[in-house]
Amino acid sequence: MRFRDFLLSATLCVSAGLVALTAAQAAIQAPQGAVAPSALAQAKGTADQFKTATPIKHVVIIYDENVSFDHYFATYPHAQNPQGEPKFTALSGTPHVNNLVSANLLTNNPNFTNKQNGADAANPFRLDRTQAATADQNHGYTAEQQAYDGGKADLFPKYTGRGTPGGVGAFGTKGQVMGYYDGNTVTALWNYAQHDAMDDNAYTDTYGPSTPGALEVVSGQTDGVKLIASNKSSYYLKNNINGKTDYALIADVDPGHDVCSKKTNQVMMTGKNIGDLLNAGNITWGGFMGGFDLQTKNPNGTTGCARSTVSTVVGKTVPDYIPHHNWFQYYASTANPRHLRPAGLVDIGYSYDHYGQKDPANHEYGLHDFYKAVAAGNFPAVSYIKLPAYQDAHAGYSDPLDEQAGLVKLINFLQHQPDWKNTAVIIAWDDSDGWYDHAFAKTLRSSFNPKADRLDGPGKCGTGTPPDGLDGQPVNGRCGPGTRLPFLVISPWARPNYVDHTETTQASVVKFIEDNWLHGARLGGGSFDAQAGSIMGMFDFTQVPHNKPLLLNASTGEILASAD
Secondary structure, rough: OOOOHHHHOOOOOOOOOOOEEEEEEEEOOOOOOOOOOOOOOOOOOOOOOOOOOOOOOEOOOOOOEEOOOOHHHOOOOOOOOOOOOOOOOOOOOOOOOOOOOOOOOOOOOOHHHHHHHHHOOOOEEEEOOHHOOOOOOOOOOHHHHHHHHHHHHOOOOHHHHOOOOOOOOOOOOOOHHHHHOOOOOOHHHHHHHHHHHEOEEEEOOOOOOOHHHHHHHHOOOOOOOEEEOOOOOOEEEEEEEOEEEEEEEOOOOEEEOOOOOOOOOOEEEEOOOOHHHHHHHOOOOOEEOOOOOOOOOOOOOHHHHHHHEEEEOOEEEHHHHHHHHHHHHHOOOOOOOOOOOOOOOOHEEEEEEEEOOOOOOOOOOEEEHHHHHOOOOOOOEEEEEEOOOHOOOOEEOHHHHHHHHHHHHHHHHHHOHHHHHHHHOOOOOOOOOOOOOOEEEEOOOOOOOOOOOOOOOOOOOOOOOOOOOOOOEEEEOOOOOOOOEEEEEOOOOOOEEEEEOEEOHHHHHHHHHHHHOOOOOOOOOOOOOOOOOOOHEEEOOOOOOOOOOOOOOOOOOOOOOOOO
């Protein structure tokens, strides 16, 4: 019996309080003129049967927003542990981490001593759990280069700093950009790092904010912009290639044709993304975003593009879906601009439904679809996850406490699934938000736009020839690596309490998928996937996997049940 036939005919009890999927509920009315399922449309089995280079049969990429490595791990593994807050105690043998403690930068920091920062000059300082809601910092392509000041990393207050109104001390000035949390606030992430693996040398592929980061983690590419609607030019750099105009993306802009996008500025990308390669290989995959299902009504009565959630931490109502974070909506081949629903639960992850017709969702779903499909036994091989915006960690409308609740809920759920034994969860972030991070990666990809580039002086970011873009010619606007980010792998196959120092970028996620499922195929067209560092060192496939779940409290991040 084929897997989809099984799902359609059997009654499946869905755990964790999710709906029960019965044969009647799963039955889909065949559209008029539908033909019998083709060989392409038929499932050949679960994702466990796809040939992979490692024991990993499912990867779940949770892609959060706007956090630098030092912002979350500046003093790891040592927390202050004030009374009344979740306590963190490090395991013995925790390895060396490149952070503000090991670099001896907590005091006499160059951002405090550099007089150009003026009254906003500050040393790094601990943000308490009660200060989870902060201002959004300046994380522009140019501002981040200026903050790094040729690698000295000493002008963050001047160029990327913003303060929370009404705050006291550095919290209320541009010096807030120097703030960091410890294991009493980002407790869950510190516990995951203790029991699984993290990389302390992971960077954005280029400088800049969310949309470039969203594109890099699915394509390793920000060149090849097609303007759909444009009343400003600040989000792209124009290149001239043999008389042809080329655009490289450096800032946020909504995807073209998405019914929730702003009408004034929209773009599409003309290159390929990892979804195209997965489709060609008939590998199941999906992009799952909080708020993407426009038919759902939230408890507060909101629906459609206006679906929202109240965060008591940040004290505001936050839209669930943010179009300019949606990785796959920028590509015609993988877009679902009208947010159409999948033909059925059994069709999630597939290009064609169980009648052999193109599935309306085109691999783009709501976050709740992920929970339901996995609980029903339909766990795609590759899943990109975006939590609803109030939980995505983006300062200004989200925070680390709401983020923790969303992360823990999802990871606890996955650890209860039969397929946990061959699953890897990657927690990554799209950009640093401009938060201070002392680590500077040697510039490997240069750019020389006279207005936008400022790392090494006016019009300069790096040396040599800029990297090739989509058409195989050098293009500006892709200077990097950019800012350092946290990067964690949680899996029975992850090296426990391990810190990898391999230099990686967002395109390393693309490379892992290509190497594990696609025999090392590459996107080409200027993508950074081929040259990205490998995350394979964070796994140990030679030992028996540590299958016991590490279940955490979603509110405090503390351990409920240990893998030890």
